Amino acid sequence: MTADIRIDTLTIRVPLTLRRYGGRKLVIVPEGDGVPVRTKSTPDDTLLKALARAHRWKRMLESGQVASLNELSEAEKISPSYMTRIYRLTLLAPDIVETILDGRQPRTLQLADLMDDMPVEWHRQRERYGIVT
Numbered sequence: 001m002t003a004d005i006r007i008d009t010l011t012i013r014v015p016l017t018l019r020r021y022g023g024r025k026l027v028i029v030p031e032g033d034g035v036p037v038r039t040k041s042t043p044d045d046t047l048l049k050a051l052a053r054a055h056r057w058k059r060m061l062e063s064g065q066v067a068s069l070n071e072l073s074e075a076e077k078i079s080p081s082y083m084t085r086i087y088r089l090t091l092l093a094p095d096i097v098e099t100i101l102d103g104r105q106p107r108t109l110q111l112a113d114l115m116d117d118m119p120v121e122w123h124r125q126r127e128r129y130g131i132v133t
Contacts, residue, residue: 019108028108041103046111051097054089085115093122096131106130 017028057072059065066072069087073080092100092114099105109129119125126132 020110026107043101043103044105044109044111047100047105047109047114050086050111050114051089051092051100054086057083057087058090088118089114091118091120093125096122096125096129099131 019026019028057069057076060072061069066075069083070080073083076083096105100109106129109131113129119128
């Protein structure tokens, strides 16, 4: 007796995007039915650390502990360019900072997004980063 074995291939295509999120890869699926909603706030450690550093550096400058960002970058052994981009986080709207601290920021928001040409106007920040308060 012989048996014919036929193997069919089924291909399923799902539009998705891979993004790095807090050192992990996150699969971003299109919005719509079946998209899991984050039920619990999850603060992003990378964003929290960057906000803390930016505000610590601001306090150091304002108190006169250091005279300039260049002096501070030498003391912290960080490139002046990187320090300046992190320091800009002190210009974030207070409600955006609160959203990040509470872990309610959009899942796709990353530190790189905040460091890349951040608008100064708070309403434009909310629009760009998709934060509704």
